[in-house]
Amino acid sequence: MHQPEHLKNAGLKSTVPRLKVLSLFESGTERHMSAEDVYKLLLASGDDVGLATVYRVLTQFEQAGLLVRHYFEGGKSVFELNQGKHHDHIVCLQCGRVEEFYDAGIEARQEKIASDRGFSIRDHALHIYADCTKKQCPHKV
């Protein structure tokens, strides 16, 4: 088990709710989760944490660099484990499932566009909303 060290390294003390949230993300069951998703999954597995704590912990983990937050359409934040490699997302409009991609060309062009205009990029989000073209959506659960 190395979760406690992950927390220590991030300057966060190791508490029960934090360990539960972190191991839920590290379990890999679901890569992209909203606060509500995390809350419900924890409740379902018998662990009871407060919703407010889930929100607080997610925000702390984001600030500590353990998680990355995305703002997808629909107004709710979605978090994922920060594996150090930036990527963008395709969201399936039929099942909501998320696929990741990375395109160096797109990244490079963004840099050029920004610097040509006198900006230095701090963050960016490329979200593609799409329909699966196959007969039955293979992304459906």
Next chain:
Amino acid sequence: MHQPEHLKNAGLKSTVPRLKVLSLFESGTERHMSAEDVYKLLLASGDDVGLATVYRVLTQFEQAGLLVRHYFEGGKSVFELNQGKHHDHIVCLQCGRVEEFYDAGIEARQEKIASDRGFSIRDHALHIYADCTKKQCPHKV
């Protein structure tokens, strides 16, 4: 005056609040506006419309294709006149001002990425959040 025809063409009957909202967008004062922005600008110019009506009208205009809605970070929707030409956005983190850009290369790569994965794009959003690198932010009001 051609606003009434714009509404007619969109299948919307021409009412006072709709005309006011539409002409605010067509005036070009501010290209990207949230519901609150629209509401406040209308109040400031003496026209009094209800906030609920502003929200309804913006949604109807979006559905009618008169306006395009964007979900920027921060949780509020921003609308702009649909001029038929897709473009993406750079948001200045210092003043919140929005600059538009279009890059055919980025668009083409997105298409390829999606089709390679069996998706057909319905919509996408590329938001670049950046700091202005010049001494004093030229985008400040």
Next chain:
DNA sequence: ATGCAAATGATAATCGTTCTCATTTGCGAT
């Protein structure tokens, strides 16, 4: 001018998220 469906506006309700504050907990010092 008349009638009525559609639109409006005030307000309540909803949803995601943050804040408050009394209680509990992690953990370094004893």
Next chain:
DNA sequence: ATCGCAAATGAGAACGATTATCATTTGCAT
């Protein structure tokens, strides 16, 4: 192991953006 206390938690209130409700008003076809 035990104390002490700052930090963290949880329940619920508060919040900001948006949507729903519903009585009143308005556009417009007759």
